[in-house]
Amino acid sequence: MVKYEIVIGLEVHVQLKTESKLFCGCSTEFGAEPNTHTCPVCEGLPGALPVLNKKAVEFAVRTALALNCRVNEYAKFDRKNYFYPDLPKNYQTSQKDMPFAEHGFLEIGEPGKSRNIGITRAHVEEDAGKLIHAGVSGQIGEAEESLVDLNRTGIPLLEIVSEPDIRSSAEAYEYLGSLKSILQYIGISDCDMEKGSLRCDANISLRPFGQKELNPKVEIKNLNSFKNVKDALDYETARQTACLDTGEKTYQETRLFTAEKGVTTQMRSKEEANDYRYFPEPDLVVNHITPAYIEEVKKGLVELPSARKKRFVERYKIPEYDAGVLTAAKATADYFERCTALHNGYKALSNLVMGELAGFLKATGKEITESPVTPENLVKLVKLMENNTVSSKIAKVVFEEMYKKGTDPEKIVKEKGLVQITDTNMINSIVEKVIANNIKSVEQYKAGKTEVLGFLVGQVMKESQGKANPGMANKVLKEKLQ
Numbered sequence: 001m002v003k004y005e006i007v008i009g010l011e012v013h014v015q016l017k018t019e020s021k022l023f024c025g026c027s028t029e030f031g032a033e034p035n036t037h038t039c040p041v042c043e044g045l046p047g048a049l050p051v052l053n054k055k056a057v058e059f060a061v062r063t064a065l066a067l068n069c070r071v072n073e074y075a076k077f078d079r080k081n082y083f084y085p086d087l088p089k090n091y092q093t094s095q096k097d098m099p100f101a102e103h104g105f106l107e108i109g110e111p112g113k114s115r116n117i118g119i120t121r122a123h124v125e126e127d128a129g130k131l132i133h134a135g136v137s138g139q140i141g142e143a144e145e146s147l148v149d150l151n152r153t154g155i156p157l158l159e160i161v162s163e164p165d166i167r168s169s170a171e172a173y174e175y176l177g178s179l180k181s182i183l184q185y186i187g188i189s190d191c192d193m194e195k196g197s198l199r200c201d202a203n204i205s206l207r208p209f210g211q212k213e214l215n216p217k218v219e220i221k222n223l224n225s226f227k228n229v230k231d232a233l234d235y236e237t238a239r240q241t242a243c244l245d246t247g248e249k250t251y252q253e254t255r256l257f258t259a260e261k262g263v264t265t266q267m268r269s270k271e272e273a274n275d276y277r278y279f280p281e282p283d284l285v286v287n288h289i290t291p292a293y294i295e296e297v298k299k300g301l302v303e304l305p306s307a308r309k310k311r312f313v314e315r316y317k318i319p320e321y322d323a324g325v326l327t328a329a330k331a332t333a334d335y336f337e338r339c340t341a342l343h344n345g346y347k348a349l350s351n352l353v354m355g356e357l358a359g360f361l362k363a364t365g366k367e368i369t370e371s372p373v374t375p376e377n378l379v380k381l382v383k384l385m386e387n388n389t390v391s392s393k394i395a396k397v398v399f400e401e402m403y404k405k406g407t408d409p410e411k412i413v414k415e416k417g418l419v420q421i422t423d424t425n426m427i428n429s430i431v432e433k434v435i436a437n438n439i440k441s442v443e444q445y446k447a448g449k450t451e452v453l454g455f456l457v458g459q460v461m462k463e464s465q466g467k468a469n470p471g472m473a474n475k476v477l478k479e480k481l482q
């Protein structure tokens with residue numbers, strides 16, 4: 001029972017997929033030796049001047065368009081001042097009052113009952129370095145020494161801030177999934193949480209239904225997966241419900257989520273924005289984003305997931321559910337359309353891509369772009385099923401071979417003798433054998449217990465090593481049992 005209205009806003013940081021850093025030519029490659037991708041600019045040496053990465057601007061504008069935002073005609077950078085050992089300049093170059101994008105929205109929910117979640121703004125900023133706390137626990141308090149790696153310093157980030165329009169942890173989960181899908185489609189980020197290229201902070205407060213003003217929000221940090229976001233929000237909902245129930249005041253604070261325990265704990269009471277003494281970055285000019293430039297970026301936009309999903313339903317006549325699964329990741333949708341370009345057995349193709357293929361990819365830790373089963377071979381398998389060469393049961397066996405060896409299904413079927421038995425005489429003789437070996441079941445059937453037919457069909461399939469055509473087995477059995 002939900003007693004209070006849940007108000008959630010999300011702040012998502014994504015790493016932009018540029019070759020070089022935001023203000024210098026250093027590489028953004030992940031996993032390099034510490035401090036090998038640095039230069040005077042990202043090391044914050046006095047006198048080094050930043051030059052803005054053009055690609056980062058293009059990516060910001062592309063995202064703005066995909067998220068239905070207004071692209072601001074003028075965008076500028078500001079210095080956000082604070083001290084921390086991973087920030088050599090003692091300020092982060094970010095955007096305060098003139099970001100690249102504002103006032104957008106993202107649609108969530110099923111068609112017919114969808115909702116728009118407002119996007120407050122999207123701004124570009126640089127990442128900080130990485131601190132490594134050397135010691136058994138890796139925690140700062142127990143470290144013997146701390147090391148700093150500046151490879152990440154200056155890597156371009158896009159911060160996407162939602163309006164407090166999200167009303168449940170499930171909606172937050174959906175918003176994140178949808179946002180990730182869009183950002184991957186438009187190619188601005190890998191959105192890989194494990195590599196830190198997507199990070200999320202969540203703001204949550206509760207209020208009695210009907211109350212207009214918001215209660216103080218709690219910001220939750222250290223959310224390393226979408227599931228963590230959901231779990232942390234559920235925990236906070238319960239905690240804040242208890243506070244409101246007992247009349248205890250909630251206040252603005254930052255809390256840390258510990259996934260192992262599933263709890264949030266207080267980190268600090270929230271500083272105000274003006275603690276950062278933002279001021280305009282004097283080393284960078286104000287960016288003028290012209291309508292012509294926006295048009296240029298628009299031309300490079302691909303079909304977005306929601307539009308593609310709709311098209312899949314209309315074009316391929318597959319269920320809404322299938323279309324949603326197939327279009328969630330661009331690579332999967334691309335793979336499916338490479339198949340549909342070759343053959344029109346759309347539903348059978350969809351079943352194999354969502355079922356067998358997805359299962360094997362997951363089990364072997366492969367991406368669909370690395371699939372040993374090519375679209376050409378998948379189509380061949382569907383055709384073998386359609387012309388009754390293999391049963392759907394045998395198709396699974398064939399698929400496994402295709403996946404393991406990367407070979408042609410026709411070859412596998414021939415080599416392994418997996419061709420479906422559709423010869424009436426052969427099926428007749430198998431059925432006779434099964435009847436002779438299962439007298440008890442046959443008697444039960446004749447006495448009116450017709451549900452044993454399934455068992456007998458199963459025996460025929462077993463006897464034929466799965467190769468008998470199940471429809472024919474069924475028919476012949478029924479005839480013989482009359």
Ligand SMILES: [Zn+2]
Nearest residue numbers: 024026039042
């Ligand atoms: Zn650099």
